[in-house]
Amino acid sequence: YxxxxxxxxxxxxxxxxxxxxxxxxxxxxxxxxxxxxxxxxxxxxxxxxxxxxxxxxxxxxxxxxxxVAYVPETRDIFGALTVRENLELAGRLAGPGADWSVGKVVEFFPNLAERLNNGGHELSGGEQQMLAVGRALMAGPxxxxxxxxxxxxxxxxxxxxxxxxxxxxxxxxxxxxxxxxxxxxxxxxxxxxxxxxxxxxxxxxxxxxxxxxxxxxxxxxx
Incomplete structure (x- = not known):
């Protein structure tokens, strides 16, 4: 610094x-x-x-x-995007045959299953953390x-x-x-x-x- x-x-x-x-x-x-x-x-x-x-x-x-996937303390999800859009955007970093999909993430974090069409800003702190981790996993780290x-x-x-x-x-x-x-x-x-x-x-x-x-x-x- x-x-x-x-x-x-x-x-x-x-x-x-x-x-x-x-x-x-x-x-x-x-x-x-x-x-x-x-x-x-x-x-x-x-x-x-x-x-x-x-x-x-x-x-x-x-x-x-x-x-290398990184989940910062601030989570840094995109509040203006839906949960699905946050996950799909991160998935673009993964190569073909990636292990994680939107479906697998919501299976892993069931709390997100009914929130896929909600904006990131509408989630609770815990849901935002789950989304942040799920987004990191979508990149196939x-x-x-x-x-x-x-x-x-x-x-x-x-x-x-x-x-x-x-x-x-x-x-x-x-x-x-x-x-x-x-x-x-x-x-x-x-x-x-x-x-x-x-x-x-x-x-x-x-x-x-x-x-x-x-x-x-x-x-x-x-």
Whole structure:
């Protein structure tokens, strides 16, 4: 951001077919990291690869076509378009034989079935989040990146989203998750990285983090 480097010296590997949670206090660079991967923010050094192929330096549209899907904290659905139109638009990023269709998305998220002809602005917060995830899936991603998917949602909706992400994990989809809800993240993640001062300061799994009181206090503030 201008002359300020929010993220520096970051070394992060997400194993294929796993859920990797990127955690830390507010302002340490988690969202910036995701935006850098998707090409919304330029890199000043280093590179990002997907399956050994460099994606950094490419336009966000091209990165999405290569298989990186991103659901921002703000969801960024098109409020003036219907649910169906939001999904169909995202589907244009997928190649032939894509795994996801409008029908499959509404089967996965039944809440959207009766909302297909409603505008995005008419949806509740939970429905908008489901649409945002469904839209990302329509692109046929190799990796799904989620930024604070539980932000502002009611507990019952958080449970539904958790269950759906569990299903995606079981299907073998690679997921990179930024999340402030620690229990939500720990319940999903295979691997965990903690960020502090713009870089990775701790690596491990949920069991290791649960036993590390110092990491909780120093890097998560809990």
């Amino acid at each position: 201008g002359e300020t480097r929010v993220v520096h010296g970051l070394d992060l590997t997400v194993r294929e077919g796993t859920v990797h949670a990127l955690l830390g206090r507010n302002g340490v660079g988690k969202s910036t990291t995701l935006k850098s991967v998707i090409g919304q923010l330029p890199l000043t050094a280093g590179r990002v690869t997907l399956g050994g192929q460099q994606i950094s330096g490419k336009l966000p549209y091209d990165i999405a076509r290569m298989g 190799r990796i799904l990146m989620l930024d604070e998917p539980t932000e502002g949602l009611a507990p019952i909706i958080i449970q539904q989203i958790f269950g759906k992400l569990k299903e995606l994990k079981a299907s073998g989809l690679t997921i990179l998750l930024v999340e402030q809800n620690l229990n939500f993240a720990l319940g999903l993640a295979d691997d965990i990285s903690l960020m502090g001062r713009g870089q990775i300061v701790w690596r491990g799994d949920a069991a290791a983090l649960a036993k590390d009181d110092e990491a909780h206090t120093r890097w998560l503030g809990v």
